[in-house]
Amino acid sequence: MKKLGIIGCGAIGSVVAYAVDRGEVKAELAALYDIVVEKCLDLSNKLLASKPLVCKSLDCLLSAKPDLVVEAASQEAVREYVPGILEQGISVVVLSVGALLDRDLYDKLLGICRSKGSRIYIPTGAVAGIDAIKAASLSGVKRIVLTTRKSPKSISSESLRKLGFNEEIREPTVIYEGTAEEAVKALPFNINVAAALRIASRAPVVVRVIADPSVTRNVHEILVESEASNLRIVVENRPHPENPKTSYIAALSAVQLLKQILEPGINIGT
Numbered sequence: 443m444k445k446l447g448i449i450g451c452g453a454i455g456s457v458v459a460y461a462v463d464r465g466e467v468k469a470e471l472a473a474l475y476d477i478v479v480e481k482c483l484d485l486s487n488k489l490l491a492s493k494p495l496v497c498k499s500l501d502c503l504l505s506a507k508p509d510l511v512v513e514a515a516s517q518e519a520v521r522e523y524v525p526g527i528l529e530q531g532i533s534v535v536v537l538s539v540g541a542l543l544d545r546d547l548y549d550k551l552l553g554i555c556r557s558k559g560s561r562i563y564i565p566t567g568a569v570a571g572i573d574a575i576k577a578a579s580l581s582g583v584k585r586i587v588l589t590t591r592k593s594p595k596s597i598s599s600e601s602l603r604k605l606g607f608n609e610e611i612r613e614p615t616v617i618y619e620g621t622a623e624e625a626v627k628a629l630p631f632n633i634n635v636a637a638a639l640r641i642a643s644r645a646p647v648v649v650r651v652i653a654d655p656s657v658t659r660n661v662h663e664i665l666v667e668s669e670a671s672n673l674r675i676v677v678e679n680r681p682h683p684e685n686p687k688t689s690y691i692a693a694l695s696a697v698q699l700l701k702q703i704l705e706p707g708i709n710i711g712t
């Protein structure tokens with residue numbers, strides 16, 4: 443059985459670990475690493491069948507000889523750890539996809555993948571239509587616009603402060619308008635969807651983020667115009683109960699991707 447390591451034992455890392463623990467993902471949970479070691483210990487204690495190595499460093503995680511690593515931590519974690527993991531020929535599932543909009547980092551990681559034969563997998567279930575957008579990109583995407591509407595409670599208060607919103611938001615308010623590249627810096631925990639669209643479409647994405655106290659879901663509306671197809675996509679994602687900044691379906695998407703990578707069978711979707 444393939445061995446799995448997880449970096450980040452928060453909302454997404456925990457959903458992945460439980461899925462492996464109950465046998466839904468056919469893998470051995472070999473190691474857990476979190477910058478806050480108590481998060482690893484807490485998660486490890488809740489597992490029934492798995493006895494992962496609880497790590498305080500990346501070296502410890504690598505000593506467990508994982509075949510695949512899931513990064514579910516932060517953009518900093520991608521910058522800090524993913525190059526070293528890929529260098530070992532180990533593939534990585536990257537959740538903090540915003541980090542990959544840094545062109546230098548993207549090129550560096552791609553170079554390592556090519557020389558070592560490793561891969562980066564990006565789960566994209568938090569937004570529908572990535573398969574169509576990837577296909578449309580081959581004909582050239584002329585225009586792509588993302589409008590995200592979230593409760594202010596689902597937006598990092600630090601990001602809101604940095605964007606100049608110090609008071610409680612009581613009515614629908616546009617808090618960000620600009621490129622995906624700037625969005626992932628301004629809203630690093632909230633706008634992974636913009637990064638996924640940017641990478642899949644290979645076109646500049648116009649991003650608008652609205653803080654709306656009346657919504658209980660994370661709503662993404664996406665318009666795509668391309669030579670091959672015009673798309674209008676709307677998704678309404680339930681926030682994860684443990685972390686309202688994250689959509690629950692993002693964690694399920696990571697589980698689904700692991701099943702596809704690790705289990706023989708028929709893969710649907712591109």
Ligand SMILES: NC(=O)c1ccc[n+]([C@@H]2O[C@H](COP(=O)([O-])OP(=O)(O)OC[C@H]3O[C@@H](n4cnc5c(N)ncnc54)[C@H](O)[C@@H]3O)[C@@H](O)[C@H]2O)c1
Pocket residue numbers: 449450451452453454455475476477478481513514515516517518519522536537538539565566567568630631632634635685687688689692
């Ligand atoms: N791709 C997507 O669709 C999608 C959707 C939602 C969230 N995300 C991203 O996935 C990541 C995880 O999300 P989450 O909801 O589980 O977050 P979370 O805050 O619940 O958990 C993150 C965990 O990672 C740990 N961590 C942070 N930086 C670390 C580092 N440098 N080294 C080791 N551990 C570190 C934290 O201590 C925390 O326990 C975030 O970056 C988030 O923005 C991606």
